[in-house]
Amino acid sequence: MRERLGAVVPPAVPYRWYRPAVHAWHRVRIVGHALGEDGPVVVHEPSTRASTRALLALVGVVSGRSVRLLFLDVPAEVALAGQRSRGRVVRPRSFARHVRRVGKWREELLAGRVPVGWRSVQVIDRARAGRTRLVAEDLVRC
Numbered sequence: 001m002r003e004r005l006g007a008v009v010p011p012a013v014p015y016r017w018y019r020p021a022v023h024a025w026h027r028v029r030i031v032g033h034a035l036g037e038d039g040p041v042v043v044h045e046p047s048t049r050a051s052t053r054a055l056l057a058l059v060g061v062v063s064g065r066s067v068r069l070l071f072l073d074v075p076a077e078v079a080l081a082g083q084r085s086r087g088r089v090v091r092p093r094s095f096a097r098h099v100r101r102v103g104k105w106r107e108e109l110l111a112g113r114v115p116v117g118w119r120s121v122q123v124i125d126r127a128r129a130g131r132t133r134l135v136a137e138d139l140v141r142c
Helices: 002-006 014-038 049-061 076-086 090-110 126-131
Strands: 070-074 120-124
Touching: 002 014, 014 126, 070 076, 070 090, 090 120
Parallel strands: 070 120
Antiparallel strands: none
């Protein structure tokens, strides 16, 4: 979404000015796919905000889908190294905010608590993520 919107925004406009539009557009696409398409919808989302997790749970209820979480649990340094390797580095303050926000939620997930509105949670590490494959026909990705 950032790349698509960035292609039409004048180069002089800093990303931080249109970031809310990127996030809103991403969420609108998730809701649109979930309500307008059959089959599974896979969302790549850090979900460090409780409001985002609540939205995903609500979309599941409204669309009649089971909402499942695959949580990639890696140390902050590993996450940052992964971002760098993909050329998608988040600004240091934003990254620190994500790390802080995920702290309590991570502890709940590691304790086996499934958030309200979610059917299941699986916590995996980087090595397991590299061996994980999602196989589905007509998969919608957001």
